[in-house]
Amino acid sequence: MTETGKVYLVGAGPGDPDLLTIKAHKLFDQVDVVVYDRLVSDEIMNLVPAGTSCISVGKQPRFHPVPQEQINDILVSLAAEGQRVMRLKGGDPFLFGRGSEEAAYLHANNIPFEVIPGVTSASACAAAVGLPLTHRGYATGARFITGHCSDDNDLDWDWKGLSDPNTTLVVYMGVANLIQICTRLTENGLAESTPVAAINNGTRPDQRCLISSLGAITGDVAKCNFSGPVLFVIGRVVELTKALGFEHERISGDLVEERESA
Ligand SMILES: C[S@@+](CC[C@H](N)C(=O)[O-])C[C@H]1O[C@@H](n2cnc3c(N)ncnc32)[C@H](O)[C@@H]1O
CATH class of the missing domain: 3.30.950.10 (Tetrapyrrole methylase, C-terminal domain)
Incomplete structure (x- = not known):
């Protein structure tokens, strides 16, 4: 049986890559896949090592290319396959970032997760x-x-x-x-x-x-x-x-x- 992976709900900060936390930066080398939002800057995405899969679920105001329910399911299925998943969000994941909704869904589906704050x-x-x-x-x-x-x-x-x-x-x-x-x-x-x-x-x-x-x-x-x-x-x-x-x-x-x- 595949061992369940883990989801890291990570804050990327406001855009300046120097405002990414050291914890988040270190984690780039430890995850298999990054699921990221529109507000995560290109400079930060450039720090993700080549070879790590990246999935954009970016939302525009009033336009959600990937609905929240589907994002929740993506996180659960990737982790259920045994992957270590970084869910990367602008600012702080628990401040107007729907990170807590994702955390609740992961918890309900018995997926281990950890929250890494970002500069809001x-x-x-x-x-x-x-x-x-x-x-x-x-x-x-x-x-x-x-x-x-x-x-x-x-x-x-x-x-x-x-x-x-x-x-x-x-x-x-x-x-x-x-x-x-x-x-x-x-x-x-x-x-x-x-x-x-x-x-x-x-x-x-x-x-x-x-x-x-x-x-x-x-x-x-x-x-x-x-x-x-x-x-x-x-x-x-x-x-x-x-x-x-x-x-x-x-x-x-x-x-x-x-x-x-x-
Ligand atoms: C969905 S909320 C996400 C907030 C994010 N979780 C945080 O802690 O900053 C998006 C809003 O955050 C604000 N925002 C995020 N990054 C910003 C930036 N670099 N400059 C100005 N406003 C920003 C804007 O008001 C934007 O509409």
């Missing part, structure tokens, strides 16, 4: 653009939310609780519902002047960062022609990028100076 895009992208997610006097905490829900319905989040000027809000997958997100936050009391950063392709060679405000970000993003993943950071901490010596794209003027002179 919130911390990596924020650091790359000189944006501290918390800072004394600016934000006492940070919240990570998804801007997307599976059935394409309205985002049924606790908007009152999220509209807190003392907490940084990080929005993953927020482009498609940006108007709704900004409207709900302002309806619930967050000022339209609240600074917003839109970080596109964070930590990658084509990284961009647009600084705007809650009232203007939707129009500004529409003018930017971003391609690739975008992460939104909303809150007063965004003002600090300038104090830390970082210059970014601005379409609607300088928020800090505008506010100070108002």
